Amino acid sequence: MKKIYSGIKQLFFKQEATETLGFFRIAVSGFALIQLFVLLPDWMSFYGPKGLLPWEISDALSTTQTPSLLFISNLLQPLRITPEATVYIITTAYLISLIGLLIGFKTRLMGALAWLMHIVLNTTGHFTAYGVETFTHIALFYCTVLPVGCCWSIDARNRPHKIPGYLITLSVRIIQLHLCIMYLACGIEKSMGSQWWNGEAIWIAMQQDQFHNVNIDWMASVPIVPNLLCWSTLVVESFYAAAIFWGKTKKIWLISIISMHAFIGIFLGLQLFGGLMILLNLAAFGNHCFPNLFTFNFPRLQTVIQLFKKHGILKTSIGV
């Protein structure tokens, strides 16, 4: 009993690096900015009043009680602001708040604004949204409520933070445990389907026209390959929560999950989703698995550089 209590205490009170939250903020806002620019050419198709799905339809079929672009447009109508102008206003506010969040200027305010603007856009565009929006929404919510501006931000530079260490640890743990619950649920749900046991899931996914980036006809003759890919996905996701916290397996598990998302990005054409998941995993567990990752302090690398210098391979001084 004492051991369990000490374990829980260790989990929530062991000091975590503030850089973890700084990296999380920069990764999330940087990603959301890239996503915004990637989608910009088709922005009005996804979110415009006369886009692929008119606002009235997407609102009528929405199951959430969150504000939509139609709702905001109706609020702005007395000011003679057109529905199209409403999209531009919301998009501009989203863009500015993401830039503010990225540089850590008025971080809490910018995080809240980015989160709200994303909710508005996503409520209207929910028919076109997939996993990437789910995780952008979650991450922006964390940028609003967690002290992500405590490091690598203009706010921290102007006024060094006085946040107790246990709140930094709590913040990091929430993100970590969210990922753990998500992967456990994914692993269990996948394991309930026969396609993930006989390799057909990978075969079907990679044969589908929408994901068909490479020819994998040869896999039908070597079924052990899709089988191994499916089984390894089940293992990596189902045991993620335990393995990522265990000292002996944490490094290999982080590398495995990043590889899995890189595979999804490259071979299934879901680059945005794969990229975001890699960033979230790196932010949540990068420093936990590879200490000093965010402080850029790698003693072994410094030793190698010293060795190179000693043998005249490196003439100039390089600071790491």
Next chain:
Amino acid sequence: MPLKHKIYFGLAALHLVMIALFSTHFADWSNRDNSAVKALSVAGNYTGSNNIFSFFAPGLSDQPYVVYTVKYKNGTEKFIDLKGTSPDFTNRINNIYGYLTLPEARSVLSASLAQSLLQHYPDAEKIRVAMVIQQIPDMDAFRNGERNHWEFWFHRDFGVDTTLLTQR
């Protein structure tokens, strides 16, 4: 530790419990009319704690796709494969096509897509929205010579005012 921080710990615990609950399809098996469940769902919409994580689970279904044919007033026809400009357009439009497999959503979504397309073709008098499904043989069948093919699912014809003309 000040009381405020103790409350933070309590809220964090509640948030994580909600994530765990909703990931087990809580919204499906709980009493939806219960006001506490409703309040949790609304809170979850804002905090992101009410998600189901069923990515490619329990398995993958056949892929739907939609093609469009516009008929002009002079009788000529044009086939349209809707492609966007951004690299993520395909992933997003396929999401909409996925909803078209639901019979109850089919009418309103196909009419919306027809209306959206007709905006770009002002000379058109009619548009056909046709859905096809990609059938993928399993690995055994593929080894025995079966190949991927598309099967017709349904079509709907709409006039310029998006009235339904014909359907099959």
